[in-house]
Amino acid sequence: xxxxxxxxxxxxxxxxxxxxxxxxxxxxxxxxxxxxxxxxxxxxxxxxxxxxxxxxxxxxxxxxxxxxxxxxxxxxxxxxxxxxxxxxxxxxxxxxxxxxxxxxxxxxxxxxxxxxxxxxxxxxxxxxxxxxxxxxxxxxxxxxxxxxxxxxxxxxxxxxxxxxxxxxxxxxxxxxxxxxxxxxxxxxxxxxxxxxxxxxxxxxxxxxxxxxxxxxxxxxxxxxxxxxxxxxxxxxxxxxxxxxxxxxxxxxxxxxxxxxxxxxxxxxxxxxxxxxxxxxxxxxxxxxxxxxxx
Numbered sequence: 001x002x003x004x005x006x007x008x009x010x011x012x013x014x015x016x017x018x019x020x021x022x023x024x025x026x027x028x029x030x031x032x033x034x035x036x037x038x039x040x041x042x043x044x045x046x047x048x049x050x051x052x053x054x055x056x057x058x059x060x061x062x063x064x065x066x067x068x069x070x071x072x073x074x075x076x077x078x079x080x081x082x083x084x085x086x087x088x089x090x091x092x093x094x095x096x097x098x099x100x101x102x103x104x105x106x107x108x109x110x111x112x113x114x115x116x117x118x119x120x121x122x123x124x125x126x127x128x129x130x131x132x133x134x135x136x137x138x139x140x141x142x143x144x145x146x147x148x149x150x151x152x153x154x155x156x157x158x159x160x161x162x163x164x165x166x167x168x169x170x171x172x173x174x175x176x177x178x179x180x181x182x183x184x185x186x187x188x189x190x191x192x193x194x195x196x197x198x199x200x201x202x203x204x205x206x207x208x209x210x211x212x213x214x215x216x217x218x219x220x221x222x223x224x225x226x227x228x229x230x231x232x233x234x235x236x237x238x239x240x241x242x243x244x245x246x247x248x249x250x251x252x253x254x255x256x257x258x259x260x261x262x263x264x265x266x267x268x269x270x271x272x273x274x275x276x277x278x279x280x281x282x283x284x285x286x287x288x289x290x291x292x293x294x
Contacts, residue, residue, distance in 0.1 A: 010060055012088050012135075013241060014038040016069060016124065017096030019046040022143065022200055025234035026093055026241075028054055031062070033242050038063035038086055040078060040096070069096050069120035070106045072283055079127035088135040089128055091241045094121035094142040094177075101166035110282065111159040113166070117173035122180055123283040129193070129290060136192025137247055140184060141240045144177035144197045146255070149263040151175030153271055155278065176275060178253060178262055183272040185251035187290040194250035196240050200233040201256070 013030045017023035019041030027037045031054050039054070041047030044066045051062045063085055067078035082089070097117045104112040110119065125140055132138040151171035156162075160169050181197035188195060239257040240246060253262035265271065280287035 010036045011090040012036045013091035015093040016040040019050045021230050022233045023095040024050045025230040026237045029238040036061040040065045042068045070116045075123045089131045090135050090138050092140045099170050103164040113169040113173050118176035122279045126285050132193050133191050138193045140195040142177050142181040142197045145174040146199045147171045148174040148178045178266040179272040179275050183276050196252045198236045199255040201228040
């Protein structure tokens with residue numbers, strides 16, 4: 001009988017925010033590496049177009065999952081659909097993210113940046129952990145940013161109700177990504193599931209275009225020729241998802257496909273544990289559990 005690492009069945013990767021930009025490039029790269037992929041996007045037409053492009057590139061099976069991950073009900077629905085459609089999940093790439101210059105509130109009454117960038121991957125990962133463990137060796141890859149280095153978790157005002165800044169909310173959410181990835185790695189030691197975070201680089205995408213800050217409107221157009229392409233931005237995610245040398249590497253932060261030192265705040269275990277408890281309360285999961293669905 002084949003050992004798990006020799007399982008003849010195609011490996012499966014689920015990528016959020018995959019209808020365009022870095023997410024679509026990540027899905028393309030993983031498909032070209034021989035994986036079956038499930039792409040999650042908010043807009044059905046764009047997500048199906050991305051899936052068609054991936055299929056045209058010679059990929060295997062491509063599953064389309066449509067959900068607005070700012071809504072916890074939608075996160076739960078898409079997790080249920082993934083568990084029904086995907087008998088295994090070898091890689092989960094938490095790629096979805098956004099920037100909003102002004103404060104927006106989700107259907108759950110939460111600040112949108114925190115809800116999309118942190119709570120959505122937190123909840124989705126928890127709901128899929130059981131399937132990831134069953135598929136082990138498996139990997140969770142969380143796309144953060146070097147913006148985490150200027151981030152601070154304001155536990156007294158996580159939702160920006162008292163004092164909102166688009167940049168501050170974004171930096172906080174990216175620090176939350178790294179704290180989450182590191183705490184997840186600690187909780188999953190010995191399960192065969194690894195958890196790492198990364199900085200994709202500064203990439204030419206439509207990021208932040210829904211509600212742009214001055215930097216997106218005036219500075220980014222000037223810098224675009226010097227920015228990474230989506231394929232270049234996806235390279236570190238693909239590296240973390242596929243490199244055999246990283247099969248047992250967990251709790252790391254990567255940039256340009258190399259492990260680098262994250263911010264000091266991201267290594268604060270007390271903050272990571274507190275953020276996990278607060279996040280679990282906000283999404284209605286058991287803060288002591290490390291397993292999700294079946």
